[in-house]
Amino acid sequence: MASLLVRPHEPDTQGKVLEVTPESAGWEHVGFRVHQLAKDQRVEANTGGREHCLVLLSGRATVTSGEHRWEDIGERMDIFEKIPPYAVYLPDGVSYSIEATTDLEIAVCSAPGYGNHEARLIAPSDVKRATRGAGSNTRHIQDILPETEPADSLLVIEVYTPSGNWSSYPPHKHDVDNLPNESILEETYYHRLNPSQGFAFQRVYTDDRSLDETMAVENGDCVMVPCGYHPVGAAHGYELYYLNVMAGPKREWKFQNDPDHEWITKQQ
Numbered sequence: 260m261a262s263l264l265v266r267p268h269e270p271d272t273q274g275k276v277l278e279v280t281p282e283s284a285g286w287e288h289v290g291f292r293v294h295q296l297a298k299d300q301r302v303e304a305n306t307g308g309r310e311h312c313l314v315l316l317s318g319r320a321t322v323t324s325g326e327h328r329w330e331d332i333g334e335r336m337d338i339f340e341k342i343p344p345y346a347v348y349l350p351d352g353v354s355y356s357i358e359a360t361t362d363l364e365i366a367v368c369s370a371p372g373y374g375n376h377e378a379r380l381i382a383p384s385d386v387k388r389a390t391r392g393a394g395s396n397t398r399h400i401q402d403i404l405p406e407t408e409p410a411d412s413l414l415v416i417e418v419y420t421p422s423g424n425w426s427s428y429p430p431h432k433h434d435v436d437n438l439p440n441e442s443i444l445e446e447t448y449y450h451r452l453n454p455s456q457g458f459a460f461q462r463v464y465t466d467d468r469s470l471d472e473t474m475a476v477e478n479g480d481c482v483m484v485p486c487g488y489h490p491v492g493a494a495h496g497y498e499l500y501y502l503n504v505m506a507g508p509k510r511e512w513k514f515q516n517d518p519d520h521e522w523i524t525k526q527q
Contacts, residue, residue: 288506290369310372318363343386370412370506430488457497
């Protein structure tokens, strides 16, 4: 089978350095791409049949869509400042433009849209923050587009994992339609490391091991999770950031831990 690891490439004419589509991933819902734009560079596109969440990873931009115009938004100049980002939600079927007002890194997250919601700004004050786990399983959450906020399909969240810690751990999965206990959600992990020359490890595996892939993840890599458990470990000396995009038939995040490792939750 093809690797679940997607590496970045040199920017194209639109500043795109990485892309995952349903076609390239062999799934139905999640789309993800990253643009790195120089100041004054502009991208114009249409959402088509997919709702979008534009996440300003670093830098500032003016985003326009129809009658909406968000002028020179952005506060975080580096991902590892760890302040919540600005983001813009766009429904399906609209045109939009992104104009970088500084050097800009922006993530374009997408999933099927059904025209149920209006375009809106998601400001840093709208992003819920939390800490999960304990000890070397501690990680810090910034929930950009949780299921409690309006969207048709998308769930978008970013996570900071301290040096030497584990994340998405104990290993959990969401690949069975068994609500309210578990939902089906495809997922991408967009990884960044501080310092940037670092690495982390991510494993994706199923109970029967028909899928069992362990990847050395470097700065700017993306990991696709079509199914199975998907824990992440950060190497000592390197902070790990990742942006998660999830979507599936139902917009609910319900997961099951690997039963072999469920005991860990009782120690947190």
